[in-house]
Amino acid sequence: MPKTPPPEAEAGQAAFAAALLDADAPIPADVAKIRGQAPEKRFAVYRNNVVVSLISALASAYPTVKRLVGAQFFDAMAGVYVREHPPISPMMIFYGAAFPGWVESFPPAETVPYLGGVARLERARREAYHAADIEPFTMEQFQAVASGVAPERMPELRFTAHPSLRLVRSAHPVFSIWADQNGHDVPVRQGGEDVMIIRPRSEVTMRQTPPGGFTFLSAMSAGQTLAAAAASAEAETQGFDLASHLTAALESGVFSGVKAPEG
Amino acid sequence: MADFTCEADIPARTGVGLKPEHYDAVLAAPEGTSDGSAHVAWFEIHCENYMGDGGPPHAALRAIRERFPISAHGVGLSIGAERGLDPEHLARLKKLVAWCDPGLFSEHLAWSTHDSGFLNDLLPVPYNEETVARVSDHISQVQDVVGRRMLLENPSTYLQFETSTLSEIDFLKEIAARSGCGLLLDVNNVYVSAVNHGYSAEAYLEGFPLDLVGEVHLGGHAEDEDDFGDPLLIDAHDRAVIDPVWALYDQVIAAIGPRPTLIEWDNDVPEWETLAAEARRADAVLARYANAKDAAA
Amino acid sequence: MSNTAKSATVIGAVAVAVASVAAMHGNTPAEAAAKEKCYGISLAGQNDCAAGPGTTCAGTSTVDYQGNAWTLVPAGDCVLYSTDASDEVYKLPATADGAPREGALDALERDIPSA
Structure with missing residues (x-):
């Protein structure tokens, strides 16, 4: 099989943002190399901050959903969601509006058919709280x-x-x-x-x-x-x-x- | 440059970051104190947490601000972003500042919003002329809309940019000169970045424009290591302030006298009393230099 | 609006219903007078400016649930509830119940109207 060339690293915030949500994307070209190397672990701090903080925002918005499927499953499921639906707004109090509907069509969760409904309840409670x-x-x-x-x-x-x-x-x-x-x-x-x-x-x-x-x-x-x-x-x-x-x-x-x- | 009013009602004492876990403890304390310790003189909020339409967060903040000065610390403006500021978010900030009437208002030297969305982290910027111009413009815009002078906080960073041409200090000085903003000196961030990038935190502070400092932050950090096994400190706000950071804090307060000082503890939030104990320690430093100043006068 | 809704029967029924509600003695819940101390902090949600968990964890690994890589199955308290439509009682006997229970922050009523 022909070997796919590694993607070319680009600079600026577009490249930085893309690499945050995609661990396979190259580290942006303008990030300073250390001893000739792109600083993988240093960049990983930002990757982790973004993904983990968003998973944690979902966990605090949907605690009963998390309890129902267990922490390991929830974190993995939320990890998929945050990459597909990163927040638009800086207000974490409202992050995850699309999560209930998304959960309902998430194949690995189909053995828990009521999960999306419980998520809708939790979302409704969050909205009522901040109304x-x-x-x-x-x-x-x-x-x-x-x-x-x-x-x-x-x-x-x-x-x-x-x-x-x-x-x-x-x-x-x-x-x-x-x-x-x-x-x-x-x-x-x-x-x-x-x-x-x-x-x-x-x-x-x-x-x-x-x-x-x-x-x-x-x-x-x-x-x-x-x-x-x-x-x-x-x-x-x-x-x-x-x-x-x-x-x-x-x-x-x-x-x-x-x-x-x-x- | 516009002339911004700045209510100086945050005392040069210790405050702590307000966490929902502590609402009841704070409000249960006798009038005029916080849990009897009397060492927590004010509270700082993260603006975005109070940008809902109403509800218990607003009720708690209203109750607390009747008894304590409040400082507003934004975490979502994305002042360092290549794209323009979000006018809707600016409007929300203006509304919050209008009703909450904070004694201090600050934001971060960082970006978090891109076309792909809000990334919920304080991401680094290269230190060069292009960024100076962009950040200065953004701060001027914020100050015009909000009607307050802003304090810009120095960041904790984990990497640097090939495209940086200025030192962090020259970068901050230039932005302050152009926008008229003040600075929020996070001493833990100074320590974290100094270790991560291999420079002297003491020397950094000697070069810092301390006369622009309107507020000081102290917090705890975690330790990790990079690809080469070199120390990599993470600004986790999940533990007590370490002694080397206290020593740097002492250096700062000795140089400029007492300034409003915040203890930040956002992850693994401890019991109220643990937080109050950190506040007492900072307050002791402030008291020592306040007395020294009085004695010299 | 449908003709049904406009029918005299409905108008009469609504008028009677409203009249009966309007004739009730004042019965506003006493909640307004209660001291508001509970902030329901579990619902608060947070922005903060702290960094997270360091250099190794979820941020650097992706899980492809469409491929064969997804091996996780829901394993929390969902095992307490049957999803078999023939089960009248959805909750299975709590044989191995050790699930943590958190205190109720909310008033909870099974049904309205209670009358």
């Missing part, structure tokens, strides 16, 4: 608004979702698995689960929503009217109880405001 601080719209505030709306206009009410609200739907019992992994005593049963993540004030809270809840809240947070959201939920779940879902949503601080019908 804007806005006082949730209270039951009392709602009652005050509702008292000024004619009954026939009630279906036209639209709510604004609290900025920390995240909804996760999975075909797997990801809420129960997360809870079981994080010190809560819950049975983990076969079947999909819908989860609502919210941080109305200081603490991130997570609740499994009953049938219809996910669809109702998704529609409400997309700005649909109360009637449309209720109809979507009813279409999915017969006997959807609007009053109890609306009460629970208000008591959980899911909304930050309501828009009364105009005119």
Whole structure:
């Protein structure tokens, strides 16, 4: 077989960046040689810093995923991810947005079909944690608004979702698995689960929503009217109880405001 | 050159890097002290960790800044990058500085962002005229947007460039002259780079423009070796400051008098008390030279 | 919007539902008054300016999962959960359970609505 010539080293930050994420790439031409040699181990310090710090950022964002697959598997998997998806933004608090979807299509992890769903939960928790601080719209505030709306206009009410609200739907019992992994005593049963993540004030809270809840809240947070959201939920779940879902949503601080019908 | 306001509310005392692990310990301390030690006079944040929209990090910072001066230390601006500064990141920094109102504001002589993304490390630059011009422009831009004088930190480096034509000191001096920035002298970085590249840290400090130093950093480093078995020190911030670095620190403070001094400990973060003990040691040095100055006056 | 959603039945149902919610006695959770001490630091995430682990480790080796080089299999707590669709109880009996449990930082409720 013909021998492939070693790639030509280039200079500057493009070459430096390329060599950081590819251990087979040559050390940039402008890096000072030591005793006539490219300083492999010195350059390796930067290679390691970049890759290990990014793996560590993923590990702190996805601790339950790491526990589920074990440290060795997680670090190897994350090592592949960080090379395929290096961060765009300098804010490590948000690194790894694409990780849940990527995990779902990562062949070596396919024996753990719920892994991506658990990652979605962890991502949602991280986003809720850093979301804007806005006082949730209270039951009392709602009652005050509702008292000024004619009954026939009630279906036209639209709510604004609290900025920390995240909804996760999975075909797997990801809420129960997360809870079981994080010190809560819950049975983990076969079947999909819908989860609502919210941080109305200081603490991130997570609740499994009953049938219809996910669809109702998704529609409400997309700005649909109360009637449309209720109809979507009813279409999915017969006997959807609007009053109890609306009460629970208000008591959980899911909304930050309501828009009364105009005119 | 614009005239930048700089609130001098960071005392020439010891501060420590603020870690989430210590929020509760810091806030549990009696008013006017930090855990009773009274030797931690201020805290430094890594700006990027407080650039979310809100939440507990903001709440903790608001609570802590009510009781302690805060210094803002950026780690993601990529001032040494060949490409221009990220305007979105600059805007986030401006917003943070506006609400947090730090007493000092600093960043690194390094780059971390390229077209391929953010590399999450402080990468080295060659010391030459081209880099001087680029870094000076970037710092001027940062100072204009943020409205503060910036302190530029000397780096720990593990390799050098064929394309360097200036010493690190001449390089820093020229950038400070052109941009009007001050300098953050990281004494551990001086030691690490001196060992890694085989020069004298004492001689480096004798040549350093100490009058520009607005803040001093101290931290721990790890030891490794290069391809030839020569020592290669790594700026790991994962342990206590070593005695040779304390000796260099003494040399600096003896020369310029007390300056705000930070203990950095970012990996394997210890119990609060261990960190406070490091702070006490730095505070003792500062107190000794403050007293000497008073006695001489 | 569909005709169904506009139907008189739905309008009536929504009006009744809202009216029943509006008629409830004020019942806002007491969380606002609670002293906010928990910062949930496990969620904090970090940028820092420290260097990492030295000259030898993950940064200098790549693992090709598409070739034959990938020999790792998930080996953490995932072994606690069955993925067999015929298992009603997804969690296997915790025979060898020694998994570390961390303290709960979050309020956790199984379901809403609770009523």
